Amino acid sequence: MIYDVIIAGAGVAGTVLAYLLAEKGVSTLILEKTALPRYKACGGGVTIKAVSALPFDIGEIVVCKPVGGELCYRGRRYIRRLIPDVAWLVEREELDLYLAQKAVKAGARLLEKIGVVSLEEHRERVVVRTSHESYEGRFLVGADGVTSVVSRAVGLLQNRCMGMAVAGEIGVDQTAYQQQGAYATFDFGAIPHGYAWIFPKREHLSIGFFQSTPGKVPEARKTLDEIITRFPHLKGYRLIRARGHHIPLGGKPQPLHKGRVLLVGDAANLADAWLGEGIYYAIQSARIAAQELMQNLHSGSADLENYTARVNAEIVEELRRAGIFASIVYRYPYLGTALMSRSLLMQEYVFGVMRGDYTFRQFNRLLLRGLPQILLQQLGR
Numbered sequence: 389m390i391y392d393v394i395i396a397g398a399g400v401a402g403t404v405l406a407y408l409l410a411e412k413g414v415s416t417l418i419l420e421k422t423a424l425p426r427y428k429a430c431g432g433g434v435t436i437k438a439v440s441a442l443p444f445d446i447g448e449i450v451v452c453k454p455v456g457g458e459l460c461y462r463g464r465r466y467i468r469r470l471i472p473d474v475a476w477l478v479e480r481e482e483l484d485l486y487l488a489q490k491a492v493k494a495g496a497r498l499l500e501k502i503g504v505v506s507l508e509e510h511r512e513r514v515v516v517r518t519s520h521e522s523y524e525g526r527f528l529v530g531a532d533g534v535t536s537v538v539s540r541a542v543g544l545l546q547n548r549c550m551g552m553a554v555a556g557e558i559g560v561d562q563t564a565y566q567q568q569g570a571y572a573t574f575d576f577g578a579i580p581h582g583y584a585w586i587f588p589k590r591e592h593l594s595i596g597f598f599q600s601t602p603g604k605v606p607e608a609r610k611t612l613d614e615i616i617t618r619f620p621h622l623k624g625y626r627l628i629r630a631r632g633h634h635i636p637l638g639g640k641p642q643p644l645h646k647g648r649v650l651l652v653g654d655a656a657n658l659a660d661a662w663l664g665e666g667i668y669y670a671i672q673s674a675r676i677a678a679q680e681l682m683q684n685l686h687s688g689s690a691d692l693e694n695y696t697a698r699v700n701a702e703i704v705e706e707l708r709r710a711g712i713f714a715s716i717v718y719r720y721p722y723l724g725t726a727l728m729s730r731s732l733l734m735q736e737y738v739f740g741v742m743r744g745d746y747t748f749r750q751f752n753r754l755l756l757r758g759l760p761q762i763l764l765q766q767l768g769r
């Protein structure tokens with residue numbers, strides 16, 4: 389059998405794409421190298437713009453809908469503000485399983501524990517070799533994450549700019565859990581060129597850090613232990629587990645397809661250098677891929693030029709602008725924290741971009757225009 393589309397990887401990008409294609413009657417096969425649910429190092433923060441970009445509701449698997457945010461600098465709290473509807477929190481393995489089930493219900497076929505090993509491109513189809521047998525598709529999508537076998541096989545994105553993130557968990561008692569409350573904590577003084585987070589989950593807290601530059605990676609456990617000691621309500625608690633991974637930072641336009649193969653999500657380098665957010669861009673690239681693949685299947689052509697052009701214009705350009713803001717905040721983290729915690733205008737912009745009220749293009753312009761007022765709000769305190 390020749391599938392219309394074969395997708396390597398059942399993360400957010402692969403499963404959302406499979407759902408969008410299958411619900412339109414496109415024969416779709418997902419090959420996933422692990423068995424679902426699988427552990428994925430992640431803070432599980434799904435911004436409201438990502439929630440809105442999903443083709444269906446994920447309310448039933450959300451573990452916390454934070455009522456607000458807390459901004460700290462090296463453990464010292466600068467502001468705790470009620471501001472709902474910025475992001476929802478999930479357990480990442482539950483989210484990916486849920487998305488995969490949606491794709492299968494829509495008609496996609498999912499094969500687990502089957503990793504893509506190599507591929508062979510022909511004029512009309514792609515032969516995908518796996519750890520078991522071979523499969524054939526008219527198109528192949530690399531949704532296989534930051535270490536994408538597919539991108540390497542076709543020679544795309546050879547030199548990736550990588551950030552790093554580590555996610556851990558701490559089991560706390562009721563008192564500490566209540567002290568955290570339904571607030572998402574961000575600490576921009578925790579590590580150089582990045583931030584630490586504390587997110588309330590179902591019965592524990594997620595703690596982690598993101599580093600936006602390649603450079604030297606801090607020792608994961610030691611860094612997380614240090615962060616824990618700075619927060620009074622976490623003193624004495626120990627990490628249950630901690631795992632890190634690279635985050636591919638986008639911002640440079642590059643080819644994202646070759647012949648009948650295209651890349652989405654982390655495989656296409658689509659995470660931002662500001663918060664390390666990747667889920668939203670995985671969904672966005674899946675949406676664009678679905679439209680472009682259907683167009684090609686409909687017309688019988690194999691021209692994915694438009695996919696690369698659209699992702700570079702609609703996503704990569706946004707990531708470039710996110711990178712500009714990130715480089716300023718991470719160069720002057722104390723000033724950034726002070727401005728973000730004292731200026732209501734700046735808070736509106738920061739939360740607005742997470743909600744999807746503004747693009748990063750609008751956000752940077754608004755910041756520049758609002759700078760005098762933001763500085764006045766800072767001086768007025």
Ligand SMILES: Cc1cc2nc3c(=O)[nH]c(=O)nc-3n(C[C@H](O)[C@H](O)[C@H](O)COP(=O)(O)OP(=O)(O)OC[C@H]3O[C@@H](n4cnc5c(N)ncnc54)[C@H](O)[C@@H]3O)c2cc1C
Pocket residue numbers: 396397398399400401402419420421422426428429430431432433434435502503504505531532533534536537552553554555596631632633634635652653654655658659664665666667668670
């Ligand atoms: C510690 C950490 C915390 C993060 N926290 C957040 C956050 O809170 N919010 C946010 O928006 N982003 C976060 N990110 C980024 C986010 O996790 C990624 O951007 C996102 O997972 C990208 O989704 P994806 O579907 O492209 O790739 P992935 O989620 O990595 O999925 C790729 C899938 O492909 C499979 N696969 C790999 N190789 C093969 C193969 N050869 N054949 C078949 N299958 C294969 C993998 O098993 C996996 O299931 C975080 C990242 C890290 C490292």
